[in-house]
Amino acid sequence: MENYEALVHRTFGGQRPDVRDPKVLAWLIRRNGLEMTHLSRGSHIGSVFSVAEIIAVLYARILKVDPRNPKMPDRDRLILSKGHAGSAVYAALAETGFFPVERLKTHYADGSTLSGHVSHKGVPGVEVSTGSLGHGLGIGVGMALGARMDGASWRTYVVMGDGECDEGAVWEAALQAAQYGLDRLIAVVDYNHMQSLTTVEETLRLEPFEAKWRDFGWNVRSVNGHDPEALEQAFVQAKEAAGSGKPNMILAHTVKGKGVSFMENNILWHYRTPQGGEYEAALKELEAERP
Amino acid sequence: MRDAFVRVLLESMAANDRIVLITGDLGFGVLRPVWERFPKQILNAGIAEQSMVSMAAGLAATGRTVLVYSIGNFPTLRPLEQIRNDCAYHGADVKIVCVGGGFVYGSLGMSHHATEDQSILRALPGVTCFTPGDPAEAEWAVREALRTPGTCYLRLGRANEPKVHASALPDVRGPLSLTLQTGGDLAILSSGGILTQAVEAARLLAEKGIRAEVVSFPSLKPLDEAKVKELLDRFRRIVTVEENTVVGGFGSAVCEIAAEAGTGCRVRRIGLEDTYSTVVGSQQYLRQVYGIDGPSIAGKAEAFLHE
Numbered sequence: 311m312e313n314y315e316a317l318v319h320r321t322f323g324g325q326r327p328d329v330r331d332p333k334v335l336a337w338l339i340r341r342n343g344l345e346m347t348h349l350s351r352g353s354h355i356g357s358v359f360s361v362a363e364i365i366a367v368l369y370a371r372i373l374k375v376d377p378r379n380p381k382m383p384d385r386d387r388l389i390l391s392k393g394h395a396g397s398a399v400y401a402a403l404a405e406t407g408f409f410p411v412e413r414l415k416t417h418y419a420d421g422s423t424l425s426g427h428v429s430h431k432g433v434p435g436v437e438v439s440t441g442s443l444g445h446g447l448g449i450g451v452g453m454a455l456g457a458r459m460d461g462a463s464w465r466t467y468v469v470m471g472d473g474e475c476d477e478g479a480v481w482e483a484a485l486q487a488a489q490y491g492l493d494r495l496i497a498v499v500d501y502n503h504m505q506s507l508t509t510v511e512e513t514l515r516l517e518p519f520e521a522k523w524r525d526f527g528w529n530v531r532s533v534n535g536h537d538p539e540a541l542e543q544a545f546v547q548a549k550e551a552a553g554s555g556k557p558n559m560i561l562a563h564t565v566k567g568k569g570v571s572f573m574e575n576n577i578l579w580h581y582r583t584p585q586g587g588e589y590e591a592a593l594k595e596l597e598a599e600r601p
Numbered sequence: 602m603r604d605a606f607v608r609v610l611l612e613s614m615a616a617n618d619r620i621v622l623i624t625g626d627l628g629f630g631v632l633r634p635v636w637e638r639f640p641k642q643i644l645n646a647g648i649a650e651q652s653m654v655s656m657a658a659g660l661a662a663t664g665r666t667v668l669v670y671s672i673g674n675f676p677t678l679r680p681l682e683q684i685r686n687d688c689a690y691h692g693a694d695v696k697i698v699c700v701g702g703g704f705v706y707g708s709l710g711m712s713h714h715a716t717e718d719q720s721i722l723r724a725l726p727g728v729t730c731f732t733p734g735d736p737a738e739a740e741w742a743v744r745e746a747l748r749t750p751g752t753c754y755l756r757l758g759r760a761n762e763p764k765v766h767a768s769a770l771p772d773v774r775g776p777l778s779l780t781l782q783t784g785g786d787l788a789i790l791s792s793g794g795i796l797t798q799a800v801e802a803a804r805l806l807a808e809k810g811i812r813a814e815v816v817s818f819p820s821l822k823p824l825d826e827a828k829v830k831e832l833l834d835r836f837r838r839i840v841t842v843e844e845n846t847v848v849g850g851f852g853s854a855v856c857e858i859a860a861e862a863g864t865g866c867r868v869r870r871i872g873l874e875d876t877y878s879t880v881v882g883s884q885q886y887l888r889q890v891y892g893i894d895g896p897s898i899a900g901k902a903e904a905f906l907h908e
Binding site (some may be wrong): 387414430437438439440442444445446447448449450451452454455456457459460466476479482483485486489490497 | 621641645646649651652653654655656657658659660661662664665674682683687688690691754789
């Protein structure tokens with residue numbers, strides 16, 4: 311197999327992609343996500359494509375993290391609570407220098423530490439291992455509490471799924487975050503309206519979703535989750551809400567499978583692995599859209 | 602045991618402001634001195650045990666020792682996956698504290714009877730388990746849990762239990778086992794608050810001329826394996842007692858060692874026989890009903906000796 315990094319970067323014609331540009335980083339998340347799920351015959355590509363801009367904006371523009379010092383004490387903490395989109399975070403970490411891009415090809419492989427669901431063991435930059443849904447917000451509440459007890463300025467970010475909000479523990483943590491007034495906690499829901507078997511609406515309805523979070527005592531912003539500028543603005547506003555005494559929720563309206571026409575809003579691509587002609591077609595579409 | 606816990610906790614919090622306790626909306630009177638003296642080191646998570654344990658893991662990730670306090674099965678079985686994934690897998694310095702192990706809340710019913718937690722928590726990698734048998738053992742166990750890095754489980758009894766040990770235990774590092782009396786005919790191995798019944802059984806056996814050695818194991822995991830092996834070498838009959846199901850708990854732990862050691866010593870587990878409680882009553886009443894009070898243990902041990 312040709313050098314993995316050269317393969318996923320080939321459309322940049324030898325130029326180093328500018329990963330501080332969220333559009334570029336989002337594209338790289340999708341390109342790596344496609345390659346990783348293709349090589350590993352892995353799943354959840356639809357979720358990776360859905361969350362790509364959210365993760366890209368966080369790593370390119372928002373998070374105070376240092377790839378050369380992943381354990382920097384005053385770093386921002388990111389918890390990917392929808393751990394099944396782990397390859398999006400792995401890709402963002404590799405592309406921003408936490409570990410070699412080449413390592414991404416070991417995703418799912420025998421003996422690899424890049425597990426299907428995001429893992430912190432042996433992966434610099436990952437704070438918390440997840441995979442069972444509904445844990446991340448509670449962990450984030452604890453981290454935000456700890457930061458406040460220390461008088462620290464860093465923030466805690468939790469990226470959740472909409473289907474994940476079926477879990478009761480999410481709402482336990484939602485109550486706790488509001489009760490403790492954790493205004494340096496910023497959660498974002500990748501609201502693509504699809505879960506494992508069918509749509510959110512046909513499973514457990516979340517609407518009126520914005521009102522739910524507001525009624526739980528959160529500051530809420532709804533944005534287009536594929537618009538990097540809108541996302542960045544929402545994150546900046548959420549950061550500025552420190553002092554409001556309320557935790558912050560960003561409802562990012564997204565499309566599952568975003569970026570490849572035949573994957574968009576198609577539940578099949580929660581689990582299906584891109585192989586053969588489907589892989590080729592997806593690659594062609596992605597490469598045509600490279601920013 | 603509960604009072605010993607609070608005493609050591611207050612002492613430890615005074616010495617270390619990075620010790621935090623989260624309660625699941627329980628401990629009204631018990632935790633009052635903590636609220637009064639260390640209001641910045643105690644939080645109420647509400648009746649939300651799953652998130653409480655996740656929160657504890659997150660708080661521990663900021664360099665704190667976090668105790669999670671509740672009763673019965675609420676801090677263990679309810680948030681079991683949070684203990685496994687968020688705490689143990691991350692090596693989080695979280696101490697799960699259960700007050701009311703076994704039939705302490707006897708009259709409250711099956712939901713409040715913690716009778717499988719020893720087995721289930723023991724099965725989790727990365728969880729150090731303490732099941733003290735009396736207030737002195739509890740005091741040792743709380744100190745030991747606080748200085749043991751990572752996730753621990755502390756199964757306590759209630760308040761005002763009888764003392765088995767006359768004085769405080771030596772401040773040694775675990776795994777700990779304590780020989781209460783020596784005897785040549787059989788050994789009774791006990792873990793947890795059932796210790797008083799093990800001692801009572803030994804007394805009843807002595808009246809019949811049967812000399813039982815009684816050893817308490819406040820460290821459930823890791824177990825003092827060397828001590829168990831020594832007992833397996835010295836005795837032909839060992840009885841284990843616990844206020845917990847016989848499936849997978851303390852007795853099973855002893856059997857695992859016995860089977861691998863192959864010394865020829867037989868082991869009989871005494872505990873709940875793979876069943877839930879269906880009646881209520883005082884702790885002592887339920888121990889009698891389920892065959893784990895002193896006379897029941899003595900009867901089973903004697904029969905086993907003559908098999």
